[in-house]
Amino acid sequence: MKLITWNVNGLRACLGKGFLDFVQAEDPDMICIQETKMQEGQAEIPLEEYYQYWNSAEKKGYSGTAIFTKYEPLSVNRDIETEGHDREGRSITLEYDNFYLVTEYTPNAQDKLARIDYRMEWEDARRSYLTRLAEKKPVILCGDLNVAHQEIDLKNPRSNRGNAGFSDQERGKFGELLEAGFVDSYRYLYPDVEGTYTWWSYRFNARANNAGWRIDYFLVSESVRDRIREVTLRDDVFGSDHCPVVLDIDL
Numbered sequence: 001m002k003l004i005t006w007n008v009n010g011l012r013a014c015l016g017k018g019f020l021d022f023v024q025a026e027d028p029d030m031i032c033i034q035e036t037k038m039q040e041g042q043a044e045i046p047l048e049e050y051y052q053y054w055n056s057a058e059k060k061g062y063s064g065t066a067i068f069t070k071y072e073p074l075s076v077n078r079d080i081e082t083e084g085h086d087r088e089g090r091s092i093t094l095e096y097d098n099f100y101l102v103t104e105y106t107p108n109a110q111d112k113l114a115r116i117d118y119r120m121e122w123e124d125a126r127r128s129y130l131t132r133l134a135e136k137k138p139v140i141l142c143g144d145l146n147v148a149h150q151e152i153d154l155k156n157p158r159s160n161r162g163n164a165g166f167s168d169q170e171r172g173k174f175g176e177l178l179e180a181g182f183v184d185s186y187r188y189l190y191p192d193v194e195g196t197y198t199w200w201s202y203r204f205n206a207r208a209n210n211a212g213w214r215i216d217y218f219l220v221s222e223s224v225r226d227r228i229r230e231v232t233l234r235d236d237v238f239g240s241d242h243c244p245v246v247l248d249i250d251l
Contacts, residue, residue, distance in 0.1 A: 001251050002026070005103065005142035005216060007034040007199070007242035011066070012043045017239035023047060026246070029070050032103035034144045036064035036089075057089040064089040065103050065143070071096065081132075082125035091126075093133070099224070099251055100133045104143040109164040116169055123173035131180050138221040140249070141182065144199075144242065145217050149174045149184065152194055153214040165215060182219040185247060186231045196233050199242045207241075218247040227251060 004026060008014035011033060023031060031050075038061070040054035050068035055078040057063040073094035079086040094101045104126070109116045133139050147170040151157035160166045178184065190196070197212025206212065218231060229248040237243050 002028045003247045004028045004031040006244040007144040009240040010037040014239045031068045033066040034105035037061050055089040055092045058087045065092050080126050080129040099138045102141045106146040108146050138224045141219040147174050148213045155211040181222050183225040185218040185228050216245050
């Protein structure tokens with residue numbers, strides 16, 4: 001099974017930058033999108049082979065997630081079942097016979113960690129939600145999780161220590177998620193590979209200089225980690241300040 005996650009940083013804009021060509025060329029079973037920045041129906045997405053599931057923020061032009069899948073799910077959930085975390089369109093869960101697929105656009109802690117308290121609340125609520133799901137069947141979590149877990153996961157760890165996305169608090173919560181029974185699929189296959197990233201700032205020619213961060217992930221339940229065949233960071237694909245991540249897994 002081939003799955004893709006991609007923060008498109010505005011789906012309507014990405015449609016004009018090759019999104020449909022990429023999907024048609026890759027032909028994934030499922031593609032999970034973060035930061036759609038739109039409501040369902042604001043643009044035509046002519047992917048006739050795919051069921052479409054959307055979760056848009058109440059605030060127009062902000063956040064938002066979507067999943068396009070060739071397989072109709074048993075159920076759909078658009079929140080993480082904790083009050084106060086259901087207004088920004090940040091999560092979608094599709095249930096299938098033998099696994100759950102969860103896509104997520106994790107809240108950014110913002111400059112000077114202005115939103116770190118909310119981020120910590122989200123982290124705890126999401127971990128509890130995923131743990132409950134995992135008691136029933138394996139879980140695949142994908143998306144822009146807005147954290148570089150280890151120093152190897154960003155170009156300049158020393159100068160970014162304590163900043164949003166590389167604070168001790170956020171990295172610690174990512175570690176707690178792994179301890180709860182999840183595996184970072186890319187690091188499972190490539191524990192020591194350096195210089196591989198999924199997001200680059202638009203400033204300072206960051207992408208040209210490969211001064212990036214790996215903040216987009218596929219995490220899987222430990223029970224299915226041996227079914228991971230390949231994880232590819234498609235840094236050759238443009239259209240957003242993030243690149244797609246492709247997971248090939250035997251499910």
